[in-house]
Amino acid sequence: MKAKIRTPFFEVGVKNYIYGEDVFRLAKAADEAGKKYDIDVLFTAPYVDIRRIAENTDLIVIAPYMDTLRPGRGAAEVMPEAVAAAGARGVVMNHCERPMSLSQVRETIERANELDLLSFACADSIAETKAIALLHPDIINPEPTELIGTGTASDLSYVQASIEAVKGIYPDILVEQAAGITSAEQVYRNIYVGAEGVGSASGIVNAKDPLKMVDDMIRNVRMAWEDRQKGGKQ
Secondary structure (H helix, E strand, O other): OOOOOOOOEEEEEOOOOOOOHHHHHHHHHHHHHHHHHOOEEEEEOOHHHHHHHHHHOOOEEEEOOOOOOOOOOOOOOOOHHHHHHHOOOEEEEOOOOOOOOHHHHHHHHHHHHHOOOEEEEEEOOHHHHHHHHOOOOOEEEEOOHHHOOOOOOOOHHHHHHHHHHHHOOOOOOEEEEOOOOOOHHHHHHHHHOOOOEEEEOHHHHOOOOHHHHHHHHHHHHHHHHHHHHOOOOO
16 A cells, blocks of 8 residues: 655755665654654665665655666666565655656656555646646646755745645645755745645755754754644744
8 A cells, every 4th residue: 555644744865965874864863853753754765775675664764766677688777667566665766866757757657556666756837847747647846957055045936936846746645855954944934835744865964963953853843843733933
């Protein structure tokens, strides 16, 4: 059965900034923070760490990519069945560091659905966001490529326009904001103005204290959601 994500949620990525025990320590810290603040946490893990994290945490583990081949030939390709068997509950597609055509995104969503994997699609612009929304992934992350890893987050007009673009097509698609997120304050702002989830990679792993940063960010997801629900201040 496909994982059910409660809103608001938080997504942690590591890309290739860290590896081995550092990935596992961060995953454990994210898991503890998610439980402490009652927030569902997605963790985009390197392939080699998927099984260990899935078996030792309650995180929703996401693979960073997969191909669409079926069992058989295809050495060095990432098979969807293998990703699912390792414990992943979803897969990222069309990240700017591994871009895909719309037809590839569609095929990957279809394969993910076959295996009850969450489809987590990235989009660069409002136009691409709308095009991908028509394919009905489970989550869309509209993040301008030029902001990723810069520490400069999307402005509020882009955040709100991207949310409206998705919800105007399929209201059930979850919308995350993740470009340039480096502080707990940015996490709070994005949740408060309407995002259902926020994500960060370099903003966490390059922080002075990554374990504290992931706790602070997840805490601010909870704070912003509660303030938003009761009409609190930004």
